[in-house]
Every structure is written in C-alpha cells, then in structure tokens.
Amino acid sequence: MNKTSIYIFLLLSVFFTSCVPTKDLIYLQNKDKDNNEAVIPSNQKPYRLQTNDILTITIKAIDPKMVEIFSNTGGQAAQISDQGSYYTGYSVDDHGNIRLPILGEINVLGFTVEEVRIKIEKQLHEQYFKNEAGIFVTVKLSGFRYTINGEVGSTGTKVIYQDKVNIMEAIANAGDITVTGDRKDVKVIRRYPQGSETFSIDLTNGKAVNSPCFYLQPNDYIYVKPLKQKTWGTGKTGIESLS
Known part of the structure; x- marks a missing residue:
C-alpha cells in the first residue's frame, strides 16, 4: 500500500468516525x-415540599375584606414577576415552616401543596370562620x-x-x-x-x-x-x- 492510499484511508477514517x-x-x-x-x-x-421552596398562597372569601389580613396580596391573586415572588411569597425555612399573617408558623416540610391547602383551610374554619364565609384557599409553588x-x-x-x-x-x-x-x-x-x-x-x-x-x-x-x-x-x- 503506497503513501497516497494510506493518506486516503486515514482521511476517510476521520471523516466517518468524527462526525455525529x-x-x-x-x-x-x-x-x-x-x-x-x-x-x-x-x-x-406529587412533589413534597422542601426547605427554600417558595409558595404563593391566596385566601379568598365571599366578602374579600374578611380575609385581607390573612394574605399579603389582599385576598386577591397578584401578577408578580419571578423576583417579586421571592419577596411576596412564603419561603420554607430551615425548620420546614412558613409564616403566615395571623395564622403564624405552619409546618409544610414533606407535604404536597394540596395537603398544605387543606391544612390552612382547616385552621381557618376551626379558628376564624364558619362554612358560610365561603373560604377558598389556593396554594402553588412560585x-x-x-x-x-x-x-x-x-x-x-x-x-x-x-x-x-x-x-x-x-x-x-x-x-x-x-x-x-x-x-x-x-x-x-x-x-x-x-x-x-x-x-x-x-x-x-x-x-x-x-x-x-x-x-x-x-x-x-x-x-x-x-x-x-x-x-x-x-x-x-x-x-x-x-x-
């Protein structure tokens, strides 16, 4: 095999082996x-919450003024940016807790967002509102x-x-x-x-x-x-x- 054949062989080898x-x-x-x-x-x-997660929590009622104090969005859903959710959302601390107005600290570590929603609604009904108030809670990851x-x-x-x-x-x-x-x-x-x-x-x-x-x-x-x-x-x- 002459040198030209060797070069052609090497060239073809590179051609076929190097491309994706x-x-x-x-x-x-x-x-x-x-x-x-x-x-x-x-x-x-379903995802189970961990530390440093940020939650967006909205609490509504038939009379919005009744729940304004419980929500940092005034009982209404807010259109906020990703940076804004860091400041207005509820961050899960190192102990697995979030801190809500009036309700105080609630442990959410290892819970799903649906389980947290049920937990907050239950606490609101047991301590502050009757069923007729029409309490509606939404919990989502930010x-x-x-x-x-x-x-x-x-x-x-x-x-x-x-x-x-x-x-x-x-x-x-x-x-x-x-x-x-x-x-x-x-x-x-x-x-x-x-x-x-x-x-x-x-x-x-x-x-x-x-x-x-x-x-x-x-x-x-x-x-x-x-x-x-x-x-x-x-x-x-x-x-x-x-x-």
Whole structure:
C-alpha cells in the first residue's frame, strides 16, 4: 500500500468516525420496531415540599375584606414577576415552616401543596370562620424551578410557570441540546430531604418516558455532558471534519 492510499484511508477514517451520527440526535426513537404498545409515563408522583421552596398562597372569601389580613396580596391573586415572588411569597425555612399573617408558623416540610391547602383551610374554619364565609384557599409553588448545565443552548436556573414539567420541555426551554451534547446519557440529580439521587436517561430511546426522571421535580439539576467528538476537536459533520 503506497503513501497516497494510506493518506486516503486515514482521511476517510476521520471523516466517518468524527462526525455525529443522525441516530444520536433524534429524540425518543422507537428502537423496538416490533413493539407498538402505548407507553404510559410512570413518574407523576406529587412533589413534597422542601426547605427554600417558595409558595404563593391566596385566601379568598365571599366578602374579600374578611380575609385581607390573612394574605399579603389582599385576598386577591397578584401578577408578580419571578423576583417579586421571592419577596411576596412564603419561603420554607430551615425548620420546614412558613409564616403566615395571623395564622403564624405552619409546618409544610414533606407535604404536597394540596395537603398544605387543606391544612390552612382547616385552621381557618376551626379558628376564624364558619362554612358560610365561603373560604377558598389556593396554594402553588412560585414557578417550577430547575437548573440545567452542560451542552445546551442556555444554561442556568430556569423557571416554568406550570405544575408539571417533563425533561423534554425543560431542555426545550433551555434552547435544546447542542449537536455535541450526549442525548444518550443525560444526568438528573434530584434532591430529597434525606439526600440526593442521580438518574441517567437516554433521550434517544422512546422508552425514556418510563424513566423515574422523565417528569422532573422542582429543584432538579440536569447535566448534559459533551460527546467525544467535541473532546477530539473535530467537526460536528463529515464536511467540518474534512475541513
């Protein structure tokens, strides 16, 4: 084999091995083509509150003036910014408590937002109001917060204003994974009161929706590591690698 043949062989090797294959870029592929069964997401457990969470609590009644003193929004829902919710919301302290006007400290650590709503309504009825007052309490997290880092369009802490968020929505909200990001091994670090747990999810596989981390929980941390092609310093496509 002469030198020209060796150079051509090496050139073709670089061309075909350094570019990112299309199959590594497509999300949720049906890799088991013989299986057309519907896939049902399994992780939709309600989130249980942790320290540093911020709650938005609204208390209403037939007569709004009756409940103004119990709410920092005057008994009415307020349109506030993400920064505003930090100042007007109710933050869960290190002991797992929130502090409401008149009602005082209420422990919410490990409770769902629905359980906190029931707890506040019960206390209001037992101590201050009769059923005829028409007390209506709403408890929500002040936005769904998560942090994303690595090979995505926009890193950092993000907020989505909806109750449930899956990892595909979170990544899309961060500008999608770059071409040099590893979609087959996305890490999700989830914090619990007793510690943290790390999950790995292959987003190119359609069965990813069955993963316990497909549906995120507030305060999840997502990391997308780079592909080897980026480490090698080659191009994303065969043409770039050839250049």
